[in-house]
Amino acid sequence: MTTQEPLPTPLDEPVPLIARHRAVTPAWLALYYADPIELTHGEGRHVWDSDGVRYLDFFGGILTTMTAHALPEVTKAVSEQAGRLLHSSTLYLSTPMVELAEQIAMLSGIPDAKVFFTTSGTEANDAALLLATSYRRSNQVLAMRNSYHGRSFSTIGITGNSSWSPTSLSPLQTLYVHGSVRTSGPFAHLGDRAFIDACVADLEDMLAQVGGPVAALIAEPVQGVGGFTHGPDGLFAAFKRQVLDRLGILWISDEVQTGWGRTGDHFWGWEAHGQSGPPDLLTFAKGLGNGLSIGGVVARAEVMDCLGANSISTFGGSPVTTAGALANLRYLLEHDLQGNARRMGRILRQRLDVTARQLPMVREIRGKGLMIGVELVDQDGQPSALAAATVLERARELGLLIGKGGPQGSTLRIAPPLTLTEDEAVEGAELLREALRQAQQELW
């Protein structure tokens, strides 16, 4: 065994957490702020850092704190279950796991649905790809341009943007489909109907040149890491009706960011494309556990059961995460948080639209429900990652946490917990307007 040299420091001066972090964890973690924030606790829509500073949380730990920080119902369910049985593995049954699977199967909209639990969104998509490729006996898949599906070997291998994909070596053959971004690409000038028709024709064209069967199309209804972009409603219905069903290609809806009512008008993102029926598989994670490490895949029984292997997950569906997720899901449904996402999303949009008219640095406000993207440009009208990074720092100083993303890193991502109140929506929109104003003054 080798030991690491301790970092030299005067006896009375503790080594700052950031220095300890940088020494022992990957260089690509905790990069949002020049001086990363150390969070200590949270309550409702607020979190506190180690200096006692309070922040209004408009990003929810990447769309994961869905109900609220320290929601008593979730805390109670987790601690009671942890006191009874912390772990069981999928070799055995636990009541919370089966109950949660029943609820999700029923909510999914997929007929004859079965649920397999994982511990993350990446693993959920991995499982969905494994199921679809095994069922269809093909390792060819379709993914959307600009997509993000996780950081495992297979999911990063199908990611539709090279800035998030450090490897081009993928176990899957991936073809990239047009349709997720309206503002650039060859069809950007078209209206909704013509845009959908052009994307369908492009997909048909592409598939006509491919040898052998294609297993699945995997797509986010609203692209998350891609900067809260989405194609017109009905796009995936058209893909399904006109192309996928005819060729036996499965539709996997990646609902890791869009599930549980986040998009306001619908419980799942796919429902905006539901005219031709539900997807064949649906993946989820993030918001279900309100921060507990849980994800999963829903699939029609014949697809789920196609794996002959005795496939075991040690931690997937743990009694503690499923008990906490059940309490969280119950709260979400009983308090109609989807409806609240729609209402609060509208309030935020109205205010941000006014800000966009006042500040030329803001090119576009987009998204659905409480998934709002703010696209920033420089004085030449080009996407500006610098502007986004500057707004994040100014917002932090004002006590507001937001996210960023998009292929050029130029999109601010606004995604507060779905329990957001009207006062908090108004306060957050004001703080963001001020952060944008300061950043524009600084950079323009």
Ligand code: PLP
């Ligand atoms: N799918 C989508 C749409 C995501 O946004 C993410 C993460 O941001 C993932 C999958 C991966 O989820 P996780 O980070 O839980 O592995």
